[in-house]
Amino acid sequence: MTTIKDVADAAGVSISTVSYALSGKRSIAEKTRQRIMDIITELDYNPHFGAKVLAGDKTHLIALSAPLHEDGHLPTHMRFVTEVIRAARKHDYDVVMLATDDEVKGIKRVAASSIVDGVVSMGVTTGDERLALLRQLKLPGSFIGIPEEMKDYAYVDLDFAAAARDCIERLAGLGHDTVGLVGHPYGYVNRHSGFIERFDSALQEEAKKRDLRIITQWAGLERGSGRKALDALLSQVPDLSAVIFHCNEPVVEEVERRVRELDLRVPEQISLFAAAASYDPASLEIPLSGISLPIEEMCTVAVETTMRVINGLPPAEPVLLRPEFIDRGSLHKR
Amino acid sequence: MTTIKDVADAAGVSISTVSYALSGKRSIAEKTRQRIMDIITELDYNPHFGAKVLAGDKTHLIALSAPLHEDGHLPTHMRFVTEVIRAARKHDYDVVMLATDDEVKGIKRVAASSIVDGVVSMGVTTGDERLALLRQLKLPGSFIGIPEEMKDYAYVDLDFAAAARDCIERLAGLGHDTVGLVGHPYGYVNRHSGFIERFDSALQEEAKKRDLRIITQWAGLERGSGRKALDALLSQVPDLSAVIFHCNEPVVEEVERRVRELDLRVPEQISLFAAAASYDPASLEIPLSGISLPIEEMCTVAVETTMRVINGLPPAEPVLLRPEFIDRGSLHKR
DNA sequence: ATGCTTTGTCGAAGCGTTTCGATAATGGTG
DNA sequence: CACCATTATCGAAACGCTTCGACAAAGCAT
Numbered sequence: 001m002t003t004i005k006d007v008a009d010a011a012g013v014s015i016s017t018v019s020y021a022l023s024g025k026r027s028i029a030e031k032t033r034q035r036i037m038d039i040i041t042e043l044d045y046n047p048h049f050g051a052k053v054l055a056g057d058k059t060h061l062i063a064l065s066a067p068l069h070e071d072g073h074l075p076t077h078m079r080f081v082t083e084v085i086r087a088a089r090k091h092d093y094d095v096v097m098l099a100t101d102d103e104v105k106g107i108k109r110v111a112a113s114s115i116v117d118g119v120v121s122m123g124v125t126t127g128d129e130r131l132a133l134l135r136q137l138k139l140p141g142s143f144i145g146i147p148e149e150m151k152d153y154a155y156v157d158l159d160f161a162a163a164a165r166d167c168i169e170r171l172a173g174l175g176h177d178t179v180g181l182v183g184h185p186y187g188y189v190n191r192h193s194g195f196i197e198r199f200d201s202a203l204q205e206e207a208k209k210r211d212l213r214i215i216t217q218w219a220g221l222e223r224g225s226g227r228k229a230l231d232a233l234l235s236q237v238p239d240l241s242a243v244i245f246h247c248n249e250p251v252v253e254e255v256e257r258r259v260r261e262l263d264l265r266v267p268e269q270i271s272l273f274a275a276a277a278s279y280d281p282a283s284l285e286i287p288l289s290g291i292s293l294p295i296e297e298m299c300t301v302a303v304e305t306t307m308r309v310i311n312g313l314p315p316a317e318p319v320l321l322r323p324e325f326i327d328r329g330s331l332h333k334r
Numbered sequence: 335m336t337t338i339k340d341v342a343d344a345a346g347v348s349i350s351t352v353s354y355a356l357s358g359k360r361s362i363a364e365k366t367r368q369r370i371m372d373i374i375t376e377l378d379y380n381p382h383f384g385a386k387v388l389a390g391d392k393t394h395l396i397a398l399s400a401p402l403h404e405d406g407h408l409p410t411h412m413r414f415v416t417e418v419i420r421a422a423r424k425h426d427y428d429v430v431m432l433a434t435d436d437e438v439k440g441i442k443r444v445a446a447s448s449i450v451d452g453v454v455s456m457g458v459t460t461g462d463e464r465l466a467l468l469r470q471l472k473l474p475g476s477f478i479g480i481p482e483e484m485k486d487y488a489y490v491d492l493d494f495a496a497a498a499r500d501c502i503e504r505l506a507g508l509g510h511d512t513v514g515l516v517g518h519p520y521g522y523v524n525r526h527s528g529f530i531e532r533f534d535s536a537l538q539e540e541a542k543k544r545d546l547r548i549i550t551q552w553a554g555l556e557r558g559s560g561r562k563a564l565d566a567l568l569s570q571v572p573d574l575s576a577v578i579f580h581c582n583e584p585v586v587e588e589v590e591r592r593v594r595e596l597d598l599r600v601p602e603q604i605s606l607f608a609a610a611a612s613y614d615p616a617s618l619e620i621p622l623s624g625i626s627l628p629i630e631e632m633c634t635v636a637v638e639t640t641m642r643v644i645n646g647l648p649p650a651e652p653v654l655l656r657p658e659f660i661d662r663g664s665l666h667k668r
Numbered sequence: 669a670t671g672c673t674t675t676g677t678c679g680a681a682g683c684g685t686t687t688c689g690a691t692a693a694t695g696g697t698g
Numbered sequence: 699c700a701c702c703a704t705t706a707t708c709g710a711a712a713c714g715c716t717t718c719g720a721c722a723a724a725g726c727a728t
Contacts, residue, residue, distance in 0.1 A: 001684095003683095003684060004684065015684090015686095016687075019685070019686060019687080020686095023686080023687095025686090025687080026687095048683085048685070050683080050685090051684030052684080052686080053685090054683085054684080054685070054686095055685040055687085056685090056686065056687085057685080057686070
């Protein structure tokens with residue numbers, strides 16, 4: 001293994017000179033710097049990770065706390081993971097995955113021995129235990145989701161309430177007076193994934209304001225639950241003119257198939273709105289208008305706020321991302 | 335931050351005594367050991383990661399090289415990731431994810447600075463570049479998949495050839511003389527994912543031996559390609575009596591739906607065989623008999639062989655896992 | 669009692685960096 | 699030309715741990 005000393009010797013300079021040439025924290029004659037760089041290439045020198053960390057530097061590692069629940073939607077989960085990694089790499093950080101063991105234990109483990117400089121937490125629930133832990137450990141980090149309303153720790157999320165309002169606004173504007181909602185599986189709600197409640201209550205509120213009736217069906221996880229949900233909605237309101245999806249892709253697919261089977265024309269007979277879609281609503285069999293979950297942006301922001309704190313800046317304000325509606329022709333006036 | 339010195343002082347012993355009490359590499363009086371342990375708990379001492387690494391110990395981190403191709407199947411990918419993490423945790427290891435940048439670059443980065451003790455590589459292709467790199471870096475590790483036939487570097491995979499033979503054997507045994515194969519998307523084959531070729535050539539060979547005709551349809555990635563594949567098979571052999579699936583779940587689902595639409599009874603009219611299924615064939619709309627990809631075992635073995643090498647043992651022999659057939663009633667004699 | 673092994677503990681070196689303070693060389697200014 | 703500021707470089711300490719060699723104390727057989 002080549003060490004900084006080998007480089008220093010070969011270049012005929014001292015160790016510190018090499019260090020400064022590398023970090024740029026003090027000026028080094030351009031000639032010297034160039035020579036050092038050449039030698040580094042030649043000897044294939046790479047600073048030793050452990051030594052760097054010990055000498056007080058950062059580890060350039062963040063943890064991604066990504067608890068995997070049985071009822072979780074794997075592709076969505078994976079998208080978040082990938083995007084966090086991508087974002088971290090932009091800051092020259094690598095990601096340690098905390099996925100299997102108890103969330104709290106994993107964080108404790110990596111934090112205790114200072115393996116990571118910060119922690120990004122996803123799969124956040126209301127009253128998430130990780131918040132207290134991270135506060136206590138004084139670890140930089142941020143949440144993708146909202147554990148609680150606060151100012152002292154960073155989080156980022158889609159503004160689900162705004163998304164819900166946008167939803168109702170558009171449908172009401174198109175003259176719909178009764179809309180169906182196909183929601184996430186029970187399990188999600190029970191686990192107190194706050195985003196569902198935030199979406200839902202804003203939906204109800206806005207609907208009341210506009211005198212619009214909402215009929216809700218929570219779709220389960222089992223095959224066929226999407227189909228069942230639509231049938232249930234139609235049995236209550238046979239001439240239902242609009243459906244909002246706030247659920248995972250498989251359910252949407254099933255509903256769309258059922259729509260086809262029933263020969264309901266979209267959007268003339270029935271309008272479909274994908275709300276906070278964690279999938280690509282454009283590549284569905286019937287492309288859907290609506291609001292996508294800005295996964296990439298969420299992850300970017302989460303990593304960025306984490307980096308801020310790691311680099312000694314004050315934590316950024318919590319971020320609620322503005323929902324962006326995209327029209328794909330699945331909405332029609334009543 | 336509490337250091338080993340704080341512990342030593344509090345316990346009235348030397349630093350080395352604390353270290354030995356912790357590592358158990360030399361005998362320490364039980365009384366002393368207990369006192370040290372109590373103090374460690376009391377002071378909440380955690381050995382500093384960087385210091386440990388520098389002092390020559392392991393990092394207790396492995397990298398998971400998991401390149402994500404656009405045509406990859408996210409849920410399958412995620413299952414492998416999760417299982418590798420789980421397996422690593424059993425050995426008290428954490429996992430650094432290498433997912434976004436160029437595979438080779440990522441490995442170089444973490445290896446160069448000795449961030450990780452080993453590398454597990456998934457998404458392996460024939461002639462995978464990572465093999466040469468890992469050999470050259472002399473990094474412990476193993477492949478999930480087969481980059482090339484070899485003895486000097488560990489890999490683990492399902493015995494796809496045996497799986498293919500088992501497939502044909504059973505179908506031939508049931509009297510089928512023509513079977514359809516719905517295969518992975520083109521992209522996979524083009525990327526030289528060896529397992530497809532291994533499966534395929536064994537399939538062809540065994541079929542020839544048993545005088546069985548195979549008609550192949552590679553299913554694309556776009557929606558509807560499963561349906562198209564089945565239709566194409568049926569247009570060639572209208573009374574097709576058996577289909578083998580060697581593709582991802584969405585394609586299987588589509589074929590099953592098409593089977594329903596066409597009112598083909600399973601298994602009386604048509605037998606369906608899930609080969610090397612990366613999904614759960616039991617929870618499909620029509621549960622399928624067949625051979626599952628033993629993801630958990632593959633990951634366990636991969637991590638274990640990596641650990642062997644990390645711990646100084648000679649690398650284990652490559653492992654080909656024996657396919658295990660499970661009957662779920664989707665096969666019938668012709 | 670004598671010598672020998674085993675057990676428990678200590679001190680110090682070493683791991684490869686970063687960084688601080690010191691110093692030498694250089695250049696510009698009055 | 700003397701003085702000061704700047705620039706370029708060096709040496710050494712510090713980071714927190716592991717591990718080696720040394721050694722005192724205790725236990726045992728002779």
